[in-house]
Every structure is written in C-alpha cells, then in structure tokens.
Amino acid sequence: MGARSMDEAPAGWDEVATRLRARGLRWTAQRRTLVGVLAGTSGHVTGADLVERCRAVDPTTTPSTVYRTLDVLEDLGIVRHAHGADGREEFHVRPAADHGHLRCDRCLQVWEIGPDEARSLVAAIEAARGFTVDLSHLSISGRCAACREASPRG
Numbered sequence: 001m002g003a004r005s006m007d008e009a010p011a012g013w014d015e016v017a018t019r020l021r022a023r024g025l026r027w028t029a030q031r032r033t034l035v036g037v038l039a040g041t042s043g044h045v046t047g048a049d050l051v052e053r054c055r056a057v058d059p060t061t062t063p064s065t066v067y068r069t070l071d072v073l074e075d076l077g078i079v080r081h082a083h084g085a086d087g088r089e090e091f092h093v094r095p096a097a098d099h100g101h102l103r104c105d106r107c108l109q110v111w112e113i114g115p116d117e118a119r120s121l122v123a124a125i126e127a128a129r130g131f132t133v134d135l136s137h138l139s140i141s142g143r144c145a146a147c148r149e150a151s152p153r154g
C-alpha cells in the first residue's frame with residue numbers, strides 16, 4: 001500500500017471522458033489522442049515522449065495540454081508519476097501497485113522495488129522518524145550486480 005489516499009477507484013479507459021468532464025475538462029481531440037497513446041503504452045515513459053507520440057498522431061498537440069491532462073489522469077489513477085535520475089517526471093500507465101526504483105548509474109538500467117521488497121526499509125524509516133515513505137518516489141542509485149562484477153573497483 002502506498003501513501004496515496006484513494007478517494008475514488010481508478011477509472012477504466014471507457015470512463016475517462018466522463019471522469020474528465022466531471023472535473024470540468026472538455027473531451028477535446030488532443031485529450032482523446034493522449035488517452036489513445038496512453039492506452040498503447042506500458043512501462044515508464046517521460047512526459048516529453050508522450051508529447052512526441054501525441055504529435056505523431058495529432059501535430060497540433062501542445063505540451064501544456066498534455067501535462068495538464070496527465071495531472072488530472074493521475075488523480076483518476078490512470079497514470080502515476082515518478083522521477084528519473086535527472087529529476088524529470090516519468091509516467092507509469094495504470095500501475096498495478098506503487099513501487100520504487102533501483103537505478104544502476106553505470107549501465108543505466110532500472111528495476112522496480114515492489115511493496116513487499118520495500119516493506120522492511122519503509123517500516124524502519126517510519127519507526128525511526130515517524131516519516132511515511134511515498135514508495136513511488138523512492139529511487140535508489142547505485143551499481144547493479146552485473147556491473148559490479150565487470151568492474152569491481154570502478
């Protein structure tokens with residue numbers, strides 16, 4: 001379980017238009033394009049990538065519309081953001097559960113740390129500091145096993 005409070009269940013793709021309208025957002029062609037792109041996306045994707053993919057479908061897409069819509073879609077549980085090594089936002093589409101990330105700073109691979117794996121770490125921080133960890137923003141940089149083996153002292 002993450003720190004996020006869920007006041008509404010995540011929306012299905014078919015409900016997105018209705019949910020956006022309920023938030024006072026019009027269901028425009030640009031938003032329809034973004035939702036279509038997201039439905040075909042899995043794993044981690046940056047906002048810039050999403051803008052690019054939307055522009056491939058609809059060249060009139062503006063970054064501000066994409067980012068504003070992503071904010072609302074995050075409220076609806078459709079996407080969840082984390083941060084890359086450089087601090088840029090990365091989006092997950094319909095994540096099954098909140099998770100943190102391990103990043104190897106040599107080969108730049110990223111692995112997910114699930115709630116079970118993070119439990120003892122999160123519990124220790126909570127017990128020692130009374131601090132509730134947002135698992136989706138837990139990002140640990142270091143050296144993966146393969147890179148350590150290839151270059152033990154590097």
Ligand SMILES: [Zn+2]
Pocket residue numbers: 081082083137
């Ligand atoms: Zn953030």
Ligand SMILES: [Zn+2]
Pocket residue numbers: 104105106107108109143144145146147148
């Ligand atoms: Zn590595």
Ligand SMILES: [Zn+2]
Pocket residue numbers: 044082092099100101112
């Ligand atoms: Zn992730």
